[in-house]
Amino acid sequence: MKFFRSLLLGVLALSPILSHAQAKKLAENPYILFTGLVLTADDSLRALPYVAIKNNRRGLIGYTNEVGHFDVVVKKGDTIWFTQAEKISEWHVIPDTLTANKYHVIKLMAQDTIDLPVIFIRALPLKTMFDHDFVNADIADDMETRANKNMESEVLKENMKLKPADAKESQQLLAQTRANQLYYYKQAPPQNYLSPLVWAQFIEAWKRGDFKKKNKK
Numbered sequence: 001m002k003f004f005r006s007l008l009l010g011v012l013a014l015s016p017i018l019s020h021a022q023a024k025k026l027a028e029n030p031y032i033l034f035t036g037l038v039l040t041a042d043d044s045l046r047a048l049p050y051v052a053i054k055n056n057r058r059g060l061i062g063y064t065n066e067v068g069h070f071d072v073v074v075k076k077g078d079t080i081w082f083t084q085a086e087k088i089s090e091w092h093v094i095p096d097t098l099t100a101n102k103y104h105v106i107k108l109m110a111q112d113t114i115d116l117p118v119i120f121i122r123a124l125p126l127k128t129m130f131d132h133d134f135v136n137a138d139i140a141d142d143m144e145t146r147a148n149k150n151m152e153s154e155v156l157k158e159n160m161k162l163k164p165a166d167a168k169e170s171q172q173l174l175a176q177t178r179a180n181q182l183y184y185y186k187q188a189p190p191q192n193y194l195s196p197l198v199w200a201q202f203i204e205a206w207k208r209g210d211f212k213k214k215n216k217k
Contacts, residue, residue, distance in 0.1 A: 033102045034094065035071040038064050038082060041108040048109060054081040088112045 040046045047068030055061045056079040062072045074080060077096040083089045087109040094103060124130045149155060165173070180189075192198045205211065 034074045036105040041110040051084045
């Protein structure tokens with residue numbers, strides 16, 4: 001009986017020390033589990049699903065689920081942003097003096113007012129009316145001039161140089177390159193500097209003066 005009493009007294013004596021050590025360890029850990037709910041700011045307090053949760057250091061770190069709940073790992077002192085379309089963004093700063101390993105909040109997001117210009121859509125009853133309006137549409141002169149300029153051959157060539165090849169063009173180039181490699185497999189590919197036709201073209205260009213330096217005006 002005395003043994004158990006001594007053991008109990010020892011445990012009670014060590015409890016404050018262990019609790020202090022555990023609290024110190026938690027305080028030294030900069031990361032915590034940040035949880036909570038995101039609701040609408042009106043009287044309905046409706047849960048907001050799929051709200052994007054962003055960190056000021058790491059960017060997007062998660063979303064709320066179907067019932068507006070979230071749980072993400074953050075660092076003390078971080079600024080957390082809550083964003084969703086048609087809602088005013090909210091932010092929350094994680095206190096840097098927390099001693100627990102969890103932190104819970106409830107965020108309310110208000111409706112954002114977006115003014116859109118009025119657009120009237122009229123349905124034409126007949127296809128022939130659409131064809132007539134499409135052909136006889138009043139196009140501004142500046143738009144027509146810009147369209148004609150973009151269709152010039154030199155402009156198209158420059159645009160083709162700037163645009164990367166699409167998937168089909170890349171596949172065709174790869175297939176052609178592999179076909180050429182297989183065609184000249186284990187043999188030297190032809191060299192253009194040994195071709196009589198290339199030499200004839202070079203001599204004609206040299207006679208025309210294509211390689212002379214042009215004087216700058």
